[in-house]
Amino acid sequence: MDVMPLRTGLASLLDRVRSLAGFGRDGARADELATQQALRDSEERLRLVRRATGLGMYEIDWAERRRYWSPELRALLRVPDDLDINTDADLLERIIPEDMRAAFRDKMWASLDPDSSGDYEDEHRITRFDGSNGWLLLRGKTFFAEGPNGRYPTRSIGLVVDISDRKRGEEANALHASTVLSSNDAIFSIDFARTIRTWNPGAERLYGYTAWEAIGRPISILAPDHLQGEQFSLYTDTVGGKAVVLETVRRHKSGRLIPVGISAAPIFAEGKVAGVAAVHRDMTDRRHYEEHMAFTMRELSHRTKNMLAVVQGLTHMIARRSDSIEAFEARLRGCIQALAYSHDLLVQHDWEGATLEELLRVQLASFGGLDSGRILARGPEVFLQPQTMQSLGLILHELGTNATKHGALSVESGRVTIDWAWRDDGVALTWTESGGPAVVAPARKGFGQVVFERIGAALDGAIATEFHADGLVCAITIGASNLLPVE
Numbered sequence: 001m002d003v004m005p006l007r008t009g010l011a012s013l014l015d016r017v018r019s020l021a022g023f024g025r026d027g028a029r030a031d032e033l034a035t036q037q038a039l040r041d042s043e044e045r046l047r048l049v050r051r052a053t054g055l056g057m058y059e060i061d062w063a064e065r066r067r068y069w070s071p072e073l074r075a076l077l078r079v080p081d082d083l084d085i086n087t088d089a090d091l092l093e094r095i096i097p098e099d100m101r102a103a104f105r106d107k108m109w110a111s112l113d114p115d116s117s118g119d120y121e122d123e124h125r126i127t128r129f130d131g132s133n134g135w136l137l138l139r140g141k142t143f144f145a146e147g148p149n150g151r152y153p154t155r156s157i158g159l160v161v162d163i164s165d166r167k168r169g170e171e172a173n174a175l176h177a178s179t180v181l182s183s184n185d186a187i188f189s190i191d192f193a194r195t196i197r198t199w200n201p202g203a204e205r206l207y208g209y210t211a212w213e214a215i216g217r218p219i220s221i222l223a224p225d226h227l228q229g230e231q232f233s234l235y236t237d238t239v240g241g242k243a244v245v246l247e248t249v250r251r252h253k254s255g256r257l258i259p260v261g262i263s264a265a266p267i268f269a270e271g272k273v274a275g276v277a278a279v280h281r282d283m284t285d286r287r288h289y290e291e292h293m294a295f296t297m298r299e300l301s302h303r304t305k306n307m308l309a310v311v312q313g314l315t316h317m318i319a320r321r322s323d324s325i326e327a328f329e330a331r332l333r334g335c336i337q338a339l340a341y342s343h344d345l346l347v348q349h350d351w352e353g354a355t356l357e358e359l360l361r362v363q364l365a366s367f368g369g370l371d372s373g374r375i376l377a378r379g380p381e382v383f384l385q386p387q388t389m390q391s392l393g394l395i396l397h398e399l400g401t402n403a404t405k406h407g408a409l410s411v412e413s414g415r416v417t418i419d420w421a422w423r424d425d426g427v428a429l430t431w432t433e434s435g436g437p438a439v440v441a442p443a444r445k446g447f448g449q450v451v452f453e454r455i456g457a458a459l460d461g462a463i464a465t466e467f468h469a470d471g472l473v474c475a476i477t478i479g480a481s482n483l484l485p486v487e
Helices: 004-053 071-077 091-095 098-111 164-182 201-207 225-239 284-320 325-348 356-367 386-405 447-454
Strands: 056-061 066-069 119-127 133-147 150-162 186-190 196-199 244-251 257-269 272-282 375-378 415-423 426-434 462-468 471-479
Touching: 056 071, 071 150, 091 098, 098 119, 133 164, 186 201, 201 257, 201 272, 225 244, 225 257, 225 272, 257 284, 284 325, 284 386, 284 447, 325 356, 325 386, 356 375, 356 386, 386 447, 386 471, 447 462
Parallel strands: 375 415
Antiparallel strands: 056 066, 056 150, 119 133, 133 150, 186 196, 186 272, 244 257, 257 272, 415 426, 426 471, 462 471
8 A cells, every 4th residue: 555645645735734733822912902993993092082071090909909090080189109008998988078078988888799880880079188168979880799708899990080160060059049039139141032031030020020021021011111122222232241230121021111220231152142140129119219318408498498487486586585695595596405405306207297295305304304203195196297396396395494493393393284186177185284382474475485376376276275273384386287197
């Protein structure tokens, strides 16, 4: 048998087997190299992403008890360069404030539960290594392996994002929203079509439209017909980038006009004007206050002129009936003080008058007052016109002065009773003195009598005095025109 062809065939077959065997080894090697290159490429892309975004990463090997914190994470936490944190088993828990640690711990241990998915995600307030505060978003995944006793965690990988800027923005937006919702002013926004887009509770109160009624409607519903042009110009100026402030009038849902102060500014989005933000403030109370102040100033000017005229008249009357400069000075000082008491009382009541009892209290305070037990005042509530208080105040002052010098209040046993009651033509007031020295009619007309005659005429009533043996009686009628209606 010729064995050469057989050897030749076996040799050829071995060569083919060797060739195939070599090809397999080379292919496996090539696959391994390709896989390693792909892994390096993937890791390099991840490093580029981390560098570009500042994305921190951590990895914990639970079997080997090893930890890895990426340079980006160290930067987020502002870890000093010379500090080794890879051996810090409680790093994440340590940077989280105490009030959030329990929740963090519970979630972290839950992600290590073999029956869980291993996912972890939460936001945490942190204290960095330099003492500053911030917020982190922590998103991690725990991987498990099967063992003789079941599944167990092998490692955890997580990404960490600094969300401090977002949190500050959320807090600012929440504060802004709270301010808008709680404001008494009407705050709303308008788009380019001059359509209302937002509408706060203050706007509902000011204009009467609910948010559901106002949003989507044109801003022209707020302007009366004669001010539609003003409103359009205001909108045009604002979308042109100009902040506008003015006082004007706008229309309530019911049709009534409301004085308002308007502040408007453009809303910018991506560097362009996207609409208008407006604040409308109800100026009704301010207008009333301004009108009241104007009235008060006019009234003050008028009453000051009147008071100066009264002082001038008093000076002339006192001078004619004074025996000495000292007597003149004392009498004039008392009259001016009486005018000042009435003036102070008017100021306390915003020049709207006061009650008769209040006037009695201030004018008779220097003579013992209503609470001394020597002066008794009784009667219904009566409101006096402002102009009445000046005249009646001088009369009461003169009665008190006379009673102190010559009448009931000049002795300890003396008393004064003041009664008043309503009559058809006004109020009748009676001043009655008792327990004092014997009284006789004066031989000549004194200053007090002149005051009663001349100043008393301003009361649109009458004054009558009777000198009884046991004391003076003065009857005063205050005309209805000098009284305010009782509320």
